[in-house]
Amino acid sequence: MNRKRDRLGVIHAILRIVNDHHNSIKPTPLLRKSNLSSSSFAEYYSELISKELVKEIKDEKGNKYVTLTDKGFKYLEKYKLILGFIDEFEL
């Protein structure tokens, strides 16, 4: 598996974690469950925010939570199809 392809897989894994936690998880447990180094996680996390796949929300106490956006749900839904497309066309 090449590095770029891994990137799609890592993004998918992070989104799955958020989804599996009823679409609401704090950034620290998300980092722990993602099995990435802090620096790698920070890089992926800012990418996910900038691509609007996830967003941060705060509760009344000011605690920060990560949730999937519509685009994030769409990514999870289409992931296997997109991988199939990439494989089929050797991209």
Added chain:
Amino acid sequence: MAMPPPHFLDPMIFVPEILFTVIAVVFCFVIYFRTKESYELTKYEGIRYFRGAFLFFGLSYLLRFVFGLLRFSTIAFDVIIPRQMFAFLFILPLGYFSTVGILYLIFGSVWKKFNNKKMLLIGHLAAVLLTIISFVTRSPRTLLWLQTALLVLAVVLVFFLHKKDKKITGMKLLYILVSMLWLINMWIIDERRPFPFEVEIVFRAVSLVVFIIIYHKISKWVR
């Protein structure tokens, strides 16, 4: 004595030509738009090059038709369009779009092996250079020869890069075929028309079959 109708405007030539252009352009644009969501979700470089190639080929096939139509209309109706105007209106955009189309198809299968920014820059510079040379010589034929040379170079590069991992697959050959068919279809509208009518029809049919195969493969994955 009545003059025989010019080649391109003969209904026997014109009808298949317009049908071919419409189908080819529609398929190219449909491939581009149907892969939009996959790209927007992932920003995956391979998908970017793939869909970009079909966008540029679609535009090129459209311009190719207008170019052929205008060129032969001038013969048929005695309208004089200065060569410089022709070169400016068609060789510049046609040269650039089609060269980028060919390059993007190649980039789609080799981008993992290069620095992407440099590859893109060199690709666009090559497209501009080819276009300028064709523009200066004011000859679509120069463009064709240059693109043929570019394609041969690209094929050698792809084979060389994938020789070790033995990855010369049917899909890469299909990409090469798409580029080759573009060049052959450009030769078809050349003034000297190097192929007999029946051969031209076969080339157009093969081109459409290739587009249909690609579209069919995409439909499986892009819903």
